[in-house]
Amino acid sequence: MDSVMKCEIVSMEHRLFTGEATFVSVPALPGAMGFYPKHSPVIAPLGSGIIKIVNGNEAEPILFAVRGGYVENDGARVTILADYAENMADLTVEGLKQKIAGIEEKLAAINDGYTSRIRLTTQDLEWNKRLLSMVESQ
Amino acid sequence: MANLRDIQKRINSVQSTRQITRTMEMVAAAKIRKVTERVQQITPYATTVVESCVRLAQEDLTRVHPLLERHAEEKNALIIVVVSDKGLAGSFNSSVLKATEHLAAELKEQGISSEYVACGKKAMQYFKFRNIQPVAEYKDLSAFPSLEQALEISLTCYHNYSERKLDRVYIIYNHARNAADQDLISLPILPISADSIKLKVPFDEGIEEEITPARSDYDYEPDAYEVLNTLLPMYLRVQIFHALVDSAAAEQGARRKAMKAATDNASEMVETLTRIFNRARQGAITTEITEIVGGAAALED
Numbered sequence A: 001m002d003s004v005m006k007c008e009i010v011s012m013e014h015r016l017f018t019g020e021a022t023f024v025s026v027p028a029l030p031g032a033m034g035f036y037p038k039h040s041p042v043i044a045p046l047g048s049g050i051i052k053i054v055n056g057n058e059a060e061p062i063l064f065a066v067r068g069g070y071v072e073n074d075g076a077r078v079t080i081l082a083d084y085a086e087n088m089a090d091l092t093v094e095g096l097k098q099k100i101a102g103i104e105e106k107l108a109a110i111n112d113g114y115t116s117r118i119r120l121t122t123q124d125l126e127w128n129k130r131l132l133s134m135v136e137s138q
Numbered sequence B: 001m002a003n004l005r006d007i008q009k010r011i012n013s014v015q016s017t018r019q020i021t022r023t024m025e026m027v028a029a030a031k032i033r034k035v036t037e038r039v040q041q042i043t044p045y046a047t048t049v050v051e052s053c054v055r056l057a058q059e060d061l062t063r064v065h066p067l068l069e070r071h072a073e074e075k076n077a078l079i080i081v082v083v084s085d086k087g088l089a090g091s092f093n094s095s096v097l098k099a100t101e102h103l104a105a106e107l108k109e110q111g112i113s114s115e116y117v118a119c120g121k122k123a124m125q126y127f128k129f130r131n132i133q134p135v136a137e138y139k140d141l142s143a144f145p146s147l148e149q150a151l152e153i154s155l156t157c158y159h160n161y162s163e164r165k166l167d168r169v170y171i172i173y174n175h176a177r178n179a180a181d182q183d184l185i186s187l188p189i190l191p192i193s194a195d196s197i198k199l200k201v202p203f204d205e206g207i208e209e210e211i212t213p214a215r216s217d218y219d220y221e222p223d224a225y226e227v228l229n230t231l232l233p234m235y236l237r238v239q240i241f242h243a244l245v246d247s248a249a250a251e252q253g254a255r256r257k258a259m260k261a262a263t264d265n266a267s268e269m270v271e272t273l274t275r276i277f278n279r280a281r282q283g284a285i286t287t288e289i290t291e292i293v294g295g296a297a298a299l300e301d
Helices: A093-109 A115-137 B004-057 B092-109 B121-129 B147-162 B224-300
Strands: A005-011 A015-021 A023-028 A031-035 A042-045 A048-054 A062-073 A077-087 B076-082 B113-119 B136-138 B168-176 B182-190
Touching: A005 A062, A005 B004, A015 A048, A015 A062, A015 A077, A023 A042, A023 A062, A023 A077, A042 B224, A048 A115, A062 A115, A062 B004, A062 B224, A077 B004, A093 A115, A115 B147, B004 B224, B076 B092, B076 B147, B076 B224, B092 B113, B092 B121, B092 B168, B092 B182, B092 B224, B113 B121, B113 B147, B136 B147, B147 B182, B147 B224, B168 B224, B182 B224
Parallel strands: A005 A077, B076 B113, B076 B168, B113 B136
Antiparallel strands: A005 A015, A023 A031, A023 A048, A042 A062, A048 A062, A062 A077, B168 B182
């Protein structure tokens, strides 16, 4: 019997995932990191990429796209606090295209002076475009 | 003495006002529940971030993070003013605005000039009336603050603070102590001081949740400074978003309380007016009888 650990993905507004896992890999800033149960306690900031959650009993791993945040692992529990995260199963080409169009419209409507808003929206746009290419290549 | 029809008119008008205030009270009460759910949604994220920050603060760091650094020369402050889009909530808006004025005056004495971020139409109106142009304005969001709003404000603070365009950042808002009471909070959020990292949890009587990290034998990848570099902006974001949501909760509480008081006052007024009305009617009847009796007596003679 594999030993398991708890895994949790939380974003600012939602709890995206709670469950058990036998292996979790995350796109940490210094490079991809993988955790098996009883890993030594570690905290690392996240870049952007894919979180993979494997639970021994289920054949298909669960995938999340993530951008920013950090991961905290204390050996028995992996907590991922994400700036943005999305379940890959929820993403469709259609939905993303619509979202991208919406963001482009929003970006065009911003008046000057709101540099932070422009920066955030641009990041959002790039991220969604990356998601789209990831989904399309699947 | 006012005539009967005038009194009746006033009674009717006060009664319909009471109807409105009572409805608003019930609407606010229903909204409190919704806002509470929202607060509960973000709490796990917030507490985890704060926990990690507290843990990190105990580490020895080789470099001081720009957000933790107090600038030697302090000239510019940013005050984030969080109020409501609507009135009819007692002193909810005015207390925040008054505190803002107070803080700005205090800073001025220290030779620090203030800029503002106005969240809520009431703050926008306030600054417009005083010919002050806030650096950013947000409206129609006070009842349901968006995450984007918090991200934007915190990003502005982060960049301007790191580039030394800002030397201090404050946030002023109402904290929902419970469903009925609000506390005015005027909080310095930048520079972050390592021993003040904590979170005010709405609807929690014990205001500050003491967060004690269980263990601190964590490894930091690549190093503690880089982790801090990720965590502090997150802490800032959480702090601001939390304040916005907290204020939204407090707003509904304040409105319910204010409307309850208005309803009670209206009821009292209806009671007094009804008494005056009855006395006036009784008086009119008495006068009439006296007249008839007087008339009959005159005829008999």
